[in-house]
Amino acid sequence: MNIVYYCYGSAHSSVTAANIHLGHLPTQRRASLTEIIHQPLFDRAENHEIGELRYMGTDPWGDQIFVIGLAGSKLVMVHSLQDFLLEAGMEPGLVRFEDALQHAGLPLRIGGYTSRRLGIVGLGRLLSGLGVWLRYHRFVNHVQRVLQHLQSNQIE
């Protein structure tokens, strides 16, 4: 299966969720601010990369993990993409979309904007890292639900 974590710009929320899923960030404890800021691809995506599907890795169960930024209204785009895949003859359930942006609080959003849009990377990255740190448990819970669902499907 292909798991796609999405957010606004594929720089923070989706990347964090994907890295938790792949084991690059811990689930048994809260990751430190340093670990969050230095995780693969955190606060790296440029504006022109919004919309690009980026491969993050393959989990131990063989699922391919991706991130994508969908800007504006993510749900609208996700529905269109799901319909497109069905109309193109793809089996339903081949791609699973997971909204990572729902866990982003104000510090993360402000930090992301500061770094990616205003170009004040130092401050923005720190603030967005702090935003992830403050809500880390939400990201972990989300990913764990995804993993439980995947594992129960495999047992069936």
Added chain:
Amino acid sequence: MMIYHSHEAIPALYAAAIHMGWIPEGPPVDRFTLKELYRRLGGPEIMTAEGLWPFGKDPDGHRVFAAGRMSRPSVVHRAFHGFADLLGIERSTFLLQSVGGAVAWIDMASSAMKSVGLPILVETLQIWNLASQWPGATRSVRIAKERLSLLDQVRR
């Protein structure tokens, strides 16, 4: 597949309707025809529907769809092409065409009317929005049909 997309769905819906011959290209049609089109497109649900709206097959056998994207055209193009490449969907089997902007304030106003429970005003505003789409939609359909024709030639 021919997919017309616009920021809010109305311009794309109008373009798809022109493509299918439901309404003529060019200057705005009479109010009666517009009302008919509005009903055929789903009436007030135009604003809240998501995903790809199917319009059926055109005379050349292309399946025609319309979608709102709430995002930039480049995001749509990157996302659709990214998933197509991932899943082995040939890019020549679908065409994406951006349609010029809706009149945003009309959309916002009709959202406001809907939330305060004034359906008559919602319909009036949305039909007005629909009527204003003909220049951008006509242009987009002409471009799309040329591109489709070229694509068909290449595929033969």
